[in-house]
Amino acid sequence: MTGRLWGLGVGPGDPELVTLKAYRILRDADVVAWFAATGRESNARRAVAVHLRPGQEELPLIYPVTTETLPAEVSYEGLLAKFYDEAAASIGALLDDGRDVAVLCEGDPLFYGSYMYLHNRLAAYYDHEVVPGVPSMLAGAAVLGTPLVSLNEMLTVLSGVLPADELYRRLVSADAVVIMKLGRNLAKVRDCVERAGLLARAWYVERATMEAQRVLPLADADAARAPYFSLVVIPSATAPGR
Ligand SMILES: C[S@@+](CC[C@H](N)C(=O)[O-])C[C@H]1O[C@@H](n2cnc3c(N)ncnc32)[C@H](O)[C@@H]1O
Known part of the structure:
Protein backbone atom coordinates (compact mmCIF):
# COMPACT_ATOMS: atom_id res chain seq x y z
CA MET A 1 0.00 0.00 0.00
CA THR A 2 1.28 3.48 -0.84
CA GLY A 3 1.67 6.18 1.78
CA ARG A 4 -0.44 9.29 2.25
CA LEU A 5 0.52 12.79 1.18
CA TRP A 6 -0.34 15.61 3.57
CA GLY A 7 -0.25 19.30 2.69
CA LEU A 8 0.20 20.66 6.19
CA GLY A 9 -0.61 24.31 6.91
CA VAL A 10 1.44 25.30 9.98
CA GLY A 11 0.25 28.89 10.39
CA PRO A 12 2.15 32.19 10.29
CA GLY A 13 5.03 31.40 12.65
CA ASP A 14 3.90 31.15 16.27
CA PRO A 15 4.18 27.43 17.20
CA GLU A 16 0.97 27.82 19.22
CA LEU A 17 -0.93 28.69 16.02
CA VAL A 18 -0.39 25.17 14.66
CA THR A 19 -3.79 23.44 14.68
CA LEU A 20 -4.38 20.30 16.75
CA LYS A 21 -4.89 18.36 13.52
CA ALA A 22 -1.64 19.59 11.98
CA TYR A 23 0.15 18.73 15.24
CA ARG A 24 -1.21 15.17 15.25
CA ILE A 25 -0.32 14.57 11.60
CA LEU A 26 3.12 16.10 12.04
CA ARG A 27 3.89 13.79 14.97
CA ASP A 28 2.58 10.72 13.09
CA ALA A 29 4.30 11.45 9.74
CA ASP A 30 7.04 9.07 8.63
CA VAL A 31 8.77 11.91 6.78
CA VAL A 32 8.43 15.70 7.20
CA ALA A 33 9.29 17.66 4.03
CA TRP A 34 9.87 21.42 3.91
CA PHE A 35 10.96 24.09 1.46
CA ALA A 36 13.84 26.49 2.12
CA ALA A 37 16.10 28.88 0.23
CA THR A 38 19.76 27.87 -0.08
CA GLY A 39 21.54 28.42 3.24
CA ARG A 40 18.37 29.67 4.95
CA GLU A 41 16.24 28.13 7.65
CA SER A 42 12.77 26.99 6.58
CA ASN A 43 10.19 29.26 8.17
CA ALA A 44 7.55 26.53 8.10
CA ARG A 45 9.96 24.17 9.88
CA ARG A 46 10.81 26.86 12.45
CA ALA A 47 7.11 27.18 13.26
CA VAL A 48 6.89 23.48 14.16
CA ALA A 49 10.44 22.73 15.34
CA VAL A 50 9.33 22.37 18.97
CA HIS A 51 6.67 19.86 17.92
CA LEU A 52 8.88 17.46 15.89
CA ARG A 53 9.65 14.02 17.29
CA PRO A 54 13.32 13.58 18.23
CA GLY A 55 15.07 12.03 15.23
CA GLN A 56 12.02 12.36 12.98
CA GLU A 57 13.02 11.89 9.34
CA GLU A 58 13.05 15.13 7.32
CA LEU A 59 13.27 15.88 3.62
CA PRO A 60 14.64 19.38 2.86
CA LEU A 61 13.52 20.76 -0.51
CA ILE A 62 15.99 23.54 -1.35
CA TYR A 63 14.94 26.07 -4.00
CA PRO A 64 17.55 26.46 -6.76
CA VAL A 65 16.67 30.18 -7.02
CA THR A 66 14.57 32.68 -5.10
CA THR A 67 14.66 36.39 -5.99
CA GLU A 68 18.14 36.75 -7.54
CA THR A 69 18.63 38.15 -11.04
CA LEU A 70 19.49 35.41 -13.53
CA PRO A 71 21.39 35.57 -16.83
CA ALA A 72 19.01 36.30 -19.74
CA GLU A 73 19.35 32.80 -21.16
CA VAL A 74 18.23 31.14 -17.90
CA SER A 75 14.49 30.72 -17.35
CA TYR A 76 13.36 31.23 -13.75
CA GLU A 77 10.11 29.36 -14.45
CA GLY A 78 12.05 26.53 -16.12
CA LEU A 79 14.37 26.12 -13.13
CA LEU A 80 11.46 26.05 -10.71
CA ALA A 81 9.43 23.60 -12.81
CA LYS A 82 12.41 21.22 -12.85
CA PHE A 83 12.87 21.67 -9.10
CA TYR A 84 9.20 20.86 -8.40
CA ASP A 85 9.36 17.85 -10.76
CA GLU A 86 12.36 16.49 -8.86
CA ALA A 87 10.82 17.26 -5.44
CA ALA A 88 7.60 15.48 -6.48
CA ALA A 89 9.63 12.48 -7.69
CA SER A 90 11.47 12.26 -4.31
CA ILE A 91 8.20 12.42 -2.40
CA GLY A 92 6.55 9.98 -4.84
CA ALA A 93 9.32 7.44 -4.15
CA LEU A 94 8.66 7.70 -0.39
CA LEU A 95 4.91 7.32 -0.92
CA ASP A 96 5.55 4.28 -3.15
CA ASP A 97 7.45 2.78 -0.22
CA GLY A 98 4.30 3.10 1.89
CA ARG A 99 5.56 6.04 3.93
CA ASP A 100 3.34 8.98 4.91
CA VAL A 101 4.85 12.35 3.96
CA ALA A 102 3.79 15.68 5.51
CA VAL A 103 4.81 18.70 3.43
CA LEU A 104 4.99 21.75 5.69
CA CYS A 105 3.65 25.03 4.43
CA GLU A 106 3.68 28.40 6.20
CA GLY A 107 0.19 29.78 6.64
CA ASP A 108 -2.28 27.85 4.52
CA PRO A 109 -1.03 25.40 1.85
CA LEU A 110 -3.43 26.49 -0.89
CA PHE A 111 -3.13 30.23 -0.30
CA TYR A 112 -0.03 31.14 -2.36
CA GLY A 113 1.69 28.08 -0.83
CA SER A 114 4.48 26.17 -2.61
CA TYR A 115 2.84 22.92 -1.55
CA MET A 116 0.34 23.40 -4.36
CA TYR A 117 3.02 22.70 -6.99
CA LEU A 118 3.63 19.28 -5.43
CA HIS A 119 -0.11 18.74 -5.02
CA ASN A 120 -0.63 19.41 -8.73
CA ARG A 121 1.98 16.78 -9.58
CA LEU A 122 1.05 14.08 -7.03
CA ALA A 123 -2.59 14.33 -5.95
CA ALA A 124 -3.91 12.44 -8.98
CA TYR A 125 -1.81 9.39 -8.08
CA TYR A 126 -1.70 9.22 -4.29
CA ASP A 127 -4.03 9.30 -1.32
CA HIS A 128 -3.79 12.87 -0.01
CA GLU A 129 -5.30 15.50 2.29
CA VAL A 130 -4.75 19.22 2.76
CA VAL A 131 -4.87 20.57 6.31
CA PRO A 132 -5.69 24.30 6.35
CA GLY A 133 -3.57 26.68 8.39
CA VAL A 134 -3.97 30.21 9.78
CA PRO A 135 -3.07 32.43 6.79
CA SER A 136 -0.55 35.22 7.32
C1 LIG B 1 4.35 32.49 -0.82
S1 LIG B 1 3.30 33.47 0.18
C2 LIG B 1 2.75 32.27 1.33
C3 LIG B 1 1.45 32.64 2.01
C4 LIG B 1 1.02 31.61 3.04
N1 LIG B 1 0.72 30.35 2.43
C5 LIG B 1 -0.16 32.09 3.86
O1 LIG B 1 -1.17 31.37 3.97
O2 LIG B 1 -0.08 33.18 4.41
C6 LIG B 1 4.49 34.38 1.07
C7 LIG B 1 3.99 35.74 1.50
O3 LIG B 1 3.14 35.59 2.63
C8 LIG B 1 3.31 36.68 3.50
N2 LIG B 1 3.66 36.14 4.83
C9 LIG B 1 3.77 34.84 5.17
N3 LIG B 1 3.98 34.70 6.50
C10 LIG B 1 4.02 35.96 7.01
C11 LIG B 1 4.17 36.49 8.33
N4 LIG B 1 4.32 35.70 9.39
N5 LIG B 1 4.14 37.83 8.48
C12 LIG B 1 3.95 38.66 7.41
N6 LIG B 1 3.79 38.22 6.15
C13 LIG B 1 3.81 36.89 5.95
C14 LIG B 1 4.37 37.60 2.91
O4 LIG B 1 3.69 38.63 2.19
C15 LIG B 1 5.09 36.66 1.97
O5 LIG B 1 5.69 37.37 0.90
Missing part, protein backbone atom coordinates in the same frame (compact mmCIF):
# COMPACT_ATOMS: atom_id res chain seq x y z
CA MET A 137 -2.97 37.92 6.20
CA LEU A 138 -5.35 37.05 9.06
CA ALA A 139 -2.43 36.87 11.48
CA GLY A 140 -1.49 40.34 10.20
CA ALA A 141 -4.99 41.64 10.90
CA ALA A 142 -5.01 39.99 14.33
CA VAL A 143 -1.75 41.59 15.46
CA LEU A 144 -3.18 44.99 14.49
CA GLY A 145 -6.07 44.23 16.80
CA THR A 146 -8.60 46.06 14.68
CA PRO A 147 -11.52 44.71 12.60
CA LEU A 148 -10.63 44.07 8.96
CA VAL A 149 -14.01 43.86 7.20
CA SER A 150 -17.57 43.81 8.44
CA LEU A 151 -21.14 43.41 7.13
CA ASN A 152 -21.11 43.61 3.32
CA GLU A 153 -17.61 45.00 2.90
CA MET A 154 -15.21 43.23 0.54
CA LEU A 155 -11.64 42.21 1.26
CA THR A 156 -9.20 42.58 -1.65
CA VAL A 157 -5.99 40.54 -1.56
CA LEU A 158 -3.25 41.88 -3.83
CA SER A 159 0.30 40.91 -4.68
CA GLY A 160 2.94 43.63 -4.36
CA VAL A 161 4.48 42.25 -7.54
CA LEU A 162 1.63 43.73 -9.64
CA PRO A 163 2.52 46.70 -11.86
CA ALA A 164 1.88 50.09 -10.19
CA ASP A 165 -1.08 51.02 -12.43
CA GLU A 166 -2.80 47.72 -11.75
CA LEU A 167 -2.22 48.02 -8.00
CA TYR A 168 -3.59 51.57 -7.97
CA ARG A 169 -6.65 50.59 -10.04
CA ARG A 170 -7.56 47.86 -7.58
CA LEU A 171 -6.79 49.93 -4.48
CA VAL A 172 -9.09 52.84 -5.34
CA SER A 173 -12.17 50.62 -5.49
CA ALA A 174 -11.38 48.47 -2.43
CA ASP A 175 -13.03 48.48 1.02
CA ALA A 176 -10.21 46.72 2.88
CA VAL A 177 -6.95 45.40 1.47
CA VAL A 178 -4.11 43.02 2.19
CA ILE A 179 -0.98 43.30 0.04
CA MET A 180 1.31 40.26 0.10
CA LYS A 181 4.81 39.78 -1.32
CA LEU A 182 6.37 43.17 -0.62
CA GLY A 183 10.14 42.59 -0.83
CA ARG A 184 11.69 45.00 -3.31
CA ASN A 185 8.17 46.28 -4.18
CA LEU A 186 7.75 48.12 -0.87
CA ALA A 187 8.35 51.66 -2.22
CA LYS A 188 6.05 51.07 -5.22
CA VAL A 189 3.32 49.69 -2.94
CA ARG A 190 3.59 52.66 -0.55
CA ASP A 191 3.35 55.13 -3.45
CA CYS A 192 0.27 53.41 -4.86
CA VAL A 193 -1.43 53.27 -1.44
CA GLU A 194 -0.72 56.99 -0.96
CA ARG A 195 -1.99 57.86 -4.46
CA ALA A 196 -5.18 55.91 -3.70
CA GLY A 197 -5.68 58.01 -0.53
CA LEU A 198 -5.32 55.03 1.81
CA LEU A 199 -2.00 55.73 3.50
CA ALA A 200 -3.53 57.06 6.74
CA ARG A 201 -5.07 53.66 7.55
CA ALA A 202 -2.40 51.41 6.03
CA TRP A 203 -0.20 49.26 8.28
CA TYR A 204 3.05 47.45 7.56
CA VAL A 205 3.29 44.09 9.37
CA GLU A 206 6.59 42.22 9.39
CA ARG A 207 6.98 38.61 10.64
CA ALA A 208 3.47 38.49 12.13
CA THR A 209 3.30 36.29 15.26
CA MET A 210 7.03 35.50 15.11
CA GLU A 211 9.46 36.65 17.81
CA ALA A 212 10.84 39.42 15.58
CA GLN A 213 7.38 40.80 14.71
CA ARG A 214 7.24 44.50 13.77
CA VAL A 215 4.11 46.60 13.19
CA LEU A 216 4.24 50.21 12.01
CA PRO A 217 2.23 52.65 9.93
CA LEU A 218 3.04 52.04 6.25
CA ALA A 219 3.95 55.72 6.04
CA ASP A 220 6.90 55.00 8.38
CA ALA A 221 8.11 51.90 6.51
CA ASP A 222 10.74 53.56 4.38
CA ALA A 223 13.38 50.83 3.94
CA ALA A 224 14.47 50.19 0.35
CA ARG A 225 12.98 46.73 0.58
CA ALA A 226 10.95 44.68 3.01
CA PRO A 227 11.85 41.21 4.25
CA TYR A 228 10.07 38.25 2.67
CA PHE A 229 7.72 37.83 5.62
CA SER A 230 5.92 41.15 5.46
CA LEU A 231 2.60 42.45 4.26
CA VAL A 232 0.39 45.53 4.25
CA VAL A 233 -2.98 45.54 5.95
CA ILE A 234 -5.52 48.29 5.23
CA PRO A 235 -8.61 47.77 7.42
CA SER A 236 -11.90 49.14 6.12
CA ALA A 237 -12.72 52.80 6.76
CA THR A 238 -15.48 51.74 9.17
CA ALA A 239 -13.00 49.98 11.48
CA PRO A 240 -12.13 51.93 14.62
CA GLY A 241 -8.51 53.17 14.40
CA ARG A 242 -5.69 51.26 16.07
